[in-house]
Structure formats: structure tokens, C-alpha cells
Amino acid sequence: MYDYVIKNGKIIDGTGNPWFKANIGVIDGKIAGISKLTIVGAERSINAEGLIVAPGFIDSHTHSDSTVLTNPRCENHVRQGVTTNVSGMCGTGDYKVEEFRNMAQKKGIAINMAHMVGMNKIRELMYGGRDRTRWRVIKSTESEVEELKKMVSQAMEEGAFGISSSMWNMYSEDILELCDVAVSYGGCFDLHSRGNDGQTLIEGLKEGLLIAEKTGIPLNYSHLYARHPANWGKTVEMIRMIAESRKKGLEVTCDVYPTLLCMPSNPIALFECQGGTMSGRIHSYPMPDKTFEQMMNDMKDNETYEELKKDLDKCYEKEAMLIHEKREKLPFVAASAMPDVRNLRTQYVVAHSKSHPEFNGKYINDIAVAMGIEDPLDALRKIILDDEGTTIGNTGAFREEDLIAALKASFTSIGSDSSVLDAPPPPERLGSWRSYGSFSIVLDRYVRQLGILSWEEAIRKMTSLVANRIGLRDRGVLREGNWADIVVFDPKSIKNNATWETPTRYPDGIPYVLVNGQMVIDEGEHTGALPGKVLRRPM
Ligand SMILES: [Zn+2]
DSSP states (O other): OEEEEEEEEEEOOSSSOOOEEEEEEEETTEEEEEESSOOOOEEEEEEOTTOEEEEOEEESSBOGGGTTTTOTTOHHHHTTTEEEEEESTTTTOOSOHHHHHHHHHHHOBSSEEEEEEEHHHHHHHHHTSSHHHHTSOOOOOHHHHHHHHHHHHHHHHTTOOEEEEOOTTOOHHHHHHHHHHHHHTTOEEEEOOTTTTSSOHHHHHHHHHHHHHHHOOOEEEOOOOOOSGGGTTHHHHHHHHHHHHHHHTOOEEEEEOOOSBSSOBOGGGGGOOTTOOHHHHHHTOSOTTOOHHHHHHHHHSHHHHHHHHHHHHHHHHHHHHHHHHHHHHOOGGGGGOSOOGGGGGGOOEEEEOSSOGGGTTEEHHHHHHHHTOSSHHHHHHHHHHHTTTOOEEESOBOOHHHHHHHHHSTTEEEOOOBOOOSSOOOGGGOOOHHHHHHHHHIIIIIIIITOSSOHHHHHHHHTHHHHHHHTOOSSSSOOTTSBOOEEEEOTTTOBOOOOSSSTTOOOBSOOEEEETTEEEEETTEEOOOOBOOBOOOOO
């Protein structure tokens, strides 16, 4: 007796092969049969006529280890068809994988986690706090490196899939040593490049490729994007470099998120810097000690506004100094792979303005020119006031041509760079469209509407490509014996609803999602089932 039979669907198996019609039977969490013939004897039969049946999506890049224990239903991801998260990316994953597994299993989680240990996290743990390492590049001593290597070993022995790094503050030599440990266990390396946010993208990628070459570790380059106008167009060169390296025999992939902006922010938070840094400020909104009304009053009052602006400029100066200091100290090719700080003050984008829609997606220095206002920050203030504080902003924009080039490359996977959540955050906290739409945007806009990718190719980027990258052998492809992580969606009606105006809306057109053979989304609704697992890297 099958638990489920999904019949008459168009099967897209995750390998990139063209769809075929077949029925799928599920027993005890596994795919027990895929057949052109009728599969009889099922507890429940689902008619997938006209629908696509695909492997559950594997989100190639997440930070869900930080949220899954408190958001076990994983609504924002599972409603997009995501059944596994690669977690602990950008250097942030803890090394105590078994402890994480025990806690998750005890509580129950809706989807699977494939965890990466984070270089930056273990350094913080070793130093006993964030401050010493966050903004300073510190070469670890020999004994410190030994301690870090032990933590990586423990994580790998407990089933981590590899090691991740943000690289903002680490010496390349230290990274090499930790990669050596991870690769000895068959692990992979995920790199958030130093040049990601700056004008030295190419150098940042070069550093990653050099590490892959020296250690032989499979490299995944995170967030293939070209942020800020000075970088637009560079994606093509980076894709060429990766393709070239692959030809030489280096195992290199990358992940991409399909949105044209990073995390949304309320620009009002910029002016409340209180000595922090730019990303610190926008991420700490709303302020713990100031109400929205107080912040709006600050903006309205000329004197207070001028004071805030002075403060903000001091912050920019400090940030520029820190970045300069990092540039000075960085070894290897990364010495130049830091953001160019000259334009820090004007690198802010208005993502959505109700009173000035003509400026949506524009940088504040361009907006200032168009408005005839000398200081870009004054232009931003005018928009904030005209919008009555509802403006949505961002610290940098991408160009769609770059995104399309990245999506088209054969070795890019889809990674949301977000975390699982049970419910959208309150409006004043601003949700990210990445968390709610990374998969539905690709299927809706880049497959269904624009035809940039075929269904088969898009699904491959969300399934087997990621499984192969991290070494998962029994997921990511619809095949008998594999785990029954399955998504069923309607290619005619799949619709992304996570837009600039409504960043936290779930998509439409995804009626069924099974995780480990259990129905988590049934006729578009969450069943409350929590069948997910913290996976183990196969030995
Ligand atoms: Zn990340």
C-alpha cells in the first residue's frame, strides 16, 4: 500500500532532462515507484494532470540555522516548494551540528537542513564575542588555528557538509588551513567574496579560485551579482573566469538570488546611526529607543536633521577608515578586494517611493541631480518626508542584464540568502522579497513570462545542481529509492507575489509539497507536519 500516489503529472526529474508523463508512488518517506502504468493501492491519490511534479527545491544558500528552531513550520520557504535548506552560510554556521540536530529533531522542523560550519562563527566563539573580529582583520596565532581546526573537524564528524566564510576579516592563510581540514572529510567550501559589495569583485573571485586551486576543495561562490553601477556588467567576466577554471579542472559553482536589490531597509534608519556602520544601522531598524513618530519628527525639524546628518557623516568617515585599514592589512590578492569607500555616502537606492515612483530603483546621487538638490542626503530626506516615512530603500542595486547572465550560466544554483520564518515580520520591520520569492520569481518571471530558462533548467538549478555540489546523493532527483521530497505546481498559474510593495506575500500555484514523504503543503495550505531532518553528509 502506497502512502501517496501522484498521478498524471509532467515529471521534471531534476537532472535537466525533458519532462515525461508518469505516476509516482511514495511509501515510508521514499519514492517507491515511478511508472507510466497506473500505480494502484494508495492511501491517497493526487491528480496532477496539467501540473509539474519536481524534486523539492534545495535552497542553495540560507541562514535558517538561526531561525528554524523558533520558526519550525518554515512557511515562507516551504510554500515556495523548498524542502531543504543549505544553512550556516556566509561564515555564520555553528560547529556543534549534533547539538543543533538534537534540538531540531526534538522540536520538529518542516524542512531539511544541510548545515555548513562557518569560519567567522567559530572565530567569534574562540574569541568569546563579536567585537574583536568583526571589523578587524586579525591573523590567528598558530594555537588559535589549531583550535579552529578542531572545531571544523568536530563539525565535519557530526555531519556538516562543508565550511562557509564571509572572508571579511580573515587572512587567506587561515582560510587555507581550515579548507584543508574540510576537504579531508570530503566537504565543500562556500565563499562570500570580499569584493562582493565593492568595486573589486574580480579580485575577490580570483582569491576564491586561488584557494580552490591550492586546497583542491570544491568552491561555491556566493551571490554572483554585480552591485553598484561601477560593477554593472562584470558578471559576464566572472562567469567566464569560473567557466575557464572549470575547464582547468577546478570544481567551482556559484549561487545567485534572483532579486535586483539586497535587504530592504527604511532609509529613516540611516539617519539614526548612533555611531554604527551603514549595514549595522539599517539592520537595527526599528530603533529600540525611538518610536517611528520621534524619528519622523527628527527628520522634519531642520536643526535636529542637520545634527543627524553630521553624525551620519562621522559614521561614514569611520566606516571608510575601517575599510581602509582592512585593505592595508589584507594579504594575498584580497588586499584590493574591499569596497571602494569614496562613494559610500551616495550608495543608497530608493527601492520604492509612493510619492516619487519615478525614482524607484535609482541611486540618491542621481536623484539629487534630477531634483536639483545639492546634497544627496537632502534629496533622500525630501523623499522620506513626502512619503511620510514609508519609503523602502536599499544599500545597492543590481542590473537585470547581470542577473539574467548569472541565471543562464550552467553552474549557478538558486540561493535565497534568507532564513525560514513562520509568519511575516511586522510591517515596520520590513520583510525581504528574497525570503518569500526567490524560487517563485525564477519560475514566474524568468521561466513562464520571459522564457530565459526552460522549466527543466530552472528546476535543475534548484535541485540536483545543489545536491551534487554538497554531496547529497539521495535527494534533488526524482528517482526510485530517493527521499520523497516533492513539489507539485501549476506551470500556467505559478505566481510570485513578493514584490517591492508586498515583499512578504506567499506565491500562488504551488498546491502540494511533500517532505520526506509527508504532506506539508496540501492544496496550498500548511498541514502543520514537521517531517524535516538535519541531514548528515554522506561518508
Ligand atoms: Zn548569506
